[in-house]
Amino acid sequence: MRGDCGMAQRPVIPRAITRRDDGIEFEWDQAGHRGLYPARGLRLACPCAGCVEEMTGRRLLDPATVALDVRPLGVALVGAYGLRVTWSDGHDTGIYTFERLLASCPCAACRAAPARPSA
Numbered sequence: 001m002r003g004d005c006g007m008a009q010r011p012v013i014p015r016a017i018t019r020r021d022d023g024i025e026f027e028w029d030q031a032g033h034r035g036l037y038p039a040r041g042l043r044l045a046c047p048c049a050g051c052v053e054e055m056t057g058r059r060l061l062d063p064a065t066v067a068l069d070v071r072p073l074g075v076a077l078v079g080a081y082g083l084r085v086t087w088s089d090g091h092d093t094g095i096y097t098f099e100r101l102l103a104s105c106p107c108a109a110c111r112a113a114p115a116r117p118s119a
Helices: 039-044 098-103 108-112
Strands: 016-020 023-027 034-038 072-078 082-087 095-097
Touching: 016 072, 023 039, 023 072, 023 098, 034 039, 034 098, 039 082, 082 098, 095 098
Parallel strands: none
Antiparallel strands: 016 023, 023 034, 072 082, 082 095
C-alpha cells in the first residue's frame, strides 16, 4: 500500500476481531480504537460478486431478502488483508478487506471526523 509520498505504508491489520451475535467488533490499534459493525449492516455491505455487480458496482442484494436478525456464525482470516464471514442466512462468499472496514468504521470518533479523500 502506498501513500501520497510514494513511501510504503503499513497494511491495515486489526489487533483483535471479536464475533458477536449483534455484529463484529474490530480493535484497530493499541490506543483502544474499536468499532462494532452491526451484523445486518455488514451483511448488506457484502462485496461479493453475488451481492455487487462486478463491472458497475451496482448493488444486487435486495435488503428485503436479508433477515433483520441475521448474525455472523463464524469469521476466518483471508491472508493478512481481510475477513470472510459465515452468516446465519448461509451466505459466506464475501471478503471484507480491513482497509475498507477501517474506512467505514462506525465508532463515534470516526463518524465525527471529516471525510477522508479517497486515493
